Amino acid sequence: MKKTNFTTNKQSFLERIHIDGFLLLSLLCLMFIGLLTIYSSGGQDWDLVQRQLLRLGVGITIMIGLAQLPILVYQRVSIYFYIVGILMLLGVLFFGVVGKGAQRWLDLGVLRFQPSEIMKLAMPMMIAWFISRNSIPASVRDIFVGFVLVFIPTILIAKQPDLGTSLLVSASGIFVLFLSGMRWRIISLIGLLGGLFAPIMWFFLMKDYQKQRVITFLDPESDPLGSGYHIIQSKIAIGSGGVDGKGWLQGTQSQLEFLPERHTDFIFSVYSEEFGLIGIIGLLVMYMCIIMRGLYIANRAQNNFSKLLAGSITLTFFVYVFVNMGMVSGLLPVVGVPLPLISYGGTSMVTLMAGFGILMAISTQKRLLSR
Known part of the structure; x- marks a missing residue:
């Protein structure tokens, strides 16, 4: 009986501090x-x-x-979080610190960090906020705008260059669009466009060492x-x-x-x-x-x-x-x-x-x- 009470109290404590025990x-x-x-x-x-x-x-x-934090807080700050992330990525493009052949960091004197990491959270928050304003499944217009919102930071991160992070950031946004009820016709069209974009990425966006990684693979x-x-x-x-x-x-x-x-x-x-x-x-x-x-x-x-x-x-x-x-x-x-x-x-x-x-x-x- 005491063991049951202890378990119940422990679960209540985790719930009080908003922690999922499992x-x-x-x-x-x-x-x-x-x-x-x-x-x-x-x-x-x-x-x-x-x-x-x-x-x-x-x-x-x-x-x-x-x-x-309540979920409403995340919902309200999503657009501002996304905008700050984009501005930081632009800051990296023009004023970023170069290290190991890549320009990925912002140096604020007391702090040096990668703004691309911020976009791993800002991206899904922004797309989720944008899509959830209307009913689900999302309309074609909302999905198109969503892909534009995904495309902008993805390109900025890929130009640093940081192909791995750009793929993760784009995936986090695309998953939101997929979960919003995107039709298979649209998914097929996106897959086709992605295939057509691949040569552009190979010849104009990828660095020599990235191409070598593909060849080595x-x-x-x-x-x-x-x-x-x-x-x-x-x-x-x-x-x-x-x-x-x-x-x-x-x-x-x-x-x-x-x-x-x-x-x-x-x-x-x-x-x-x-x-x-x-x-x-x-x-x-x-x-x-x-x-x-x-x-x-x-x-x-x-x-x-x-x-x-x-x-x-x-x-x-x-x-x-x-x-x-x-x-x-x-x-x-x-x-x-x-x-x-x-x-x-x-x-x-x-x-x-x-x-x-x-x-x-x-x-x-x-x-x-x-x-």
């Missing part, structure tokens, strides 16, 4: 796996783990803070010691893990430093080598739990804005997972997308946690209003 537990499990893998892939460097712990702490704090063995080295070593690591893996800290590709970018973009290769097929299935199950929970929250949301926004945040998270696992296993070109909550890094992870904060606000508000 989603939080799933996220914490992924974070723990990420810390274990970072420790192994980073040469057993405890300082690396401590820095990641600090970033995770910041991300969790932001998530909890954003979960406290098609035939990595053509340059095994150059551009194809990353993906070849990655596939060796994944395949050598076998069914049950080599064991934690026992992966030869990572410990002997054959695998580049092993604690960031290619961390899935390290995990696969050490934990094998069984570990991969377990990781996929955890990701699937988060995705299904997010879609469940979207389905139960109280209004169209919440439904569209929650659905877009969840499906964009799926794109993160799909693209990273696809690129390290040779199924997709390398575009520099980290494995969410596993890869070492701060900016992208904080953006993801902010998205989950909004998702929790939608989830708990629905439950509290239903009482």
Whole structure:
């Protein structure tokens, strides 16, 4: 009897602070796996783990803070958030700081950041606000305007150049349009236009190194010691893990430093080598739990804005997972997308946690209003 009362009190506490318990537990499990893998892939460097712990702490704090805000607040600030993001992207275009051959950062003296990360949230919020003003399914006019709103920041980010982020930002907006009831005729037309746009993107927007990534994806063995080295070593690591893996800290590709970018973009290769097929299935199950929970929250949301926004945040998270696992296993070109909550890094992870904060606000508000 006491155990039942404790459980009820615990659930009430989580609801009072607007936290979805199932989603939080799933996220914490992924974070723990990420810390274990970072420790192994980073040469057993405890300082690396401590820095990641600090970033995770910041991300969790932001998530909890954003979960406290009513959905009406997000709805009202969407257009302003989007406009500020566009202005910042224009600022990057004209005054941005160049680093590693790309112009992606704004330096404000005390703060240096990537405005493209802001658009990962501003984009779905803006499109969800725009579409939800009218009835769903969305009209052809609204869908056309929605695609224009998606196209503007996508091009600005692609010119930095940052192909991976531009794809994620555009996907977050397109998911909203898809969830708004877009007809299959329109989807087919968009697919056709996308195919026609591909040559323009290849000849006028993509840089030489991005073109080389596509060529390497098609035939990595053509340059095994150059551009194809990353993906070849990655596939060796994944395949050598076998069914049950080599064991934690026992992966030869990572410990002997054959695998580049092993604690960031290619961390899935390290995990696969050490934990094998069984570990991969377990990781996929955890990701699937988060995705299904997010879609469940979207389905139960109280209004169209919440439904569209929650659905877009969840499906964009799926794109993160799909693209990273696809690129390290040779199924997709390398575009520099980290494995969410596993890869070492701060900016992208904080953006993801902010998205989950909004998702929790939608989830708990629905439950509290239903009482």
